[in-house]
Amino acid sequence: MTRAEAAGLPDDDAPKMPDRLRRRASRQLSQLTARSDRLINEGLARVDARKWHYAVLASLQDFGPGSQAALSGRTGIYRSDMVGVLNELAERDLVERAPDPDDRRRNIITISTQGRRHLHRLDKVLDDLHDELLAPLSPAERDQFVQLLTRLLDHHTRAS
Amino acid sequence: MTRAEAAGLPDDDAPKMPDRLRRRASRQLSQLTARSDRLINEGLARVDARKWHYAVLASLQDFGPGSQAALSGRTGIYRSDMVGVLNELAERDLVERAPDPDDRRRNIITISTQGRRHLHRLDKVLDDLHDELLAPLSPAERDQFVQLLTRLLDHHTRAS
């Protein structure tokens, strides 16, 4: 069901959204992100994963084991939410959560062999999903798009 | 407080986010949209408005009065959420909500003079906020960005 139909509009009639609304970058971002999130979430759900899983596994693979707080810093996931993510990953035996003998406040998280395998699969799944997401753009345009996003994001992250 | 600090990371240490994570368009979209939404919401809150207010007022101004369902179609706001938005707008005397004599199921929503004035102010506020949002981009790049967003959005909206 399309959004227009869900909103109660006959789909043969044009939505007639005002231009000044349609053209606002903030609105476009919201809408596209909603689509993108749904696409990614559904795609990952098909392989029993969520996007946070990918973030944590990738961080472990690329930078090695770490405490939950360290993972939080690497991935941008709040440490309050990290708990649940690690529970899910541990349930699936994708990571090991072991107390740090040197600092008994910490847990040290390690990626397992299954975790590595799963991550590899997720990478491929995400490649496909991004292909779908960016379908209308040529390779050059995709680079351009990612580059523009990167610059905007850097700007708003640095200056906080 | 920066996100890194909130997540519990010492801010002199680089976040070390894995590249494969940082480069994913879906993630960039999510993060940028989070920033954008906050920027817009805070900016609009300063003039006692929300972004849905703008959407409804603009739709009324550009296409004239309509039922709640029609507005829902024009703005993309679900009709379940429209109720609350119209309550807020009516409280502020920015719109009139009157029963349709020809079809007693309908309410006809009309923008008031104050509503027009308010919309005009919101337009200026939003211009400023988008200037801030897109600050790092040149005018040409902003157009490019909006155009890429438009194409992506069209693609994912048409095909549903």
Added chain:
DNA sequence: GTACATCGTTAGTCTCACTAACGCAACGGG
């Protein structure tokens, strides 16, 4: 040793996007 910071954890807030179901009114066909 006492004050302070950090770690994992629990709980809760707020906003978005979205679904389900309600009572009511209107329309269309037998």
Added chain:
DNA sequence: CCCGTTGCGTTAGTGAGACTAACGATGTAC
């Protein structure tokens, strides 16, 4: 003229994301 269907406004609720506050346990610095 009744009757099923559809559309309307409304209420309630879901699930996820982003975020805050505060806890007890532990470590660090003065």
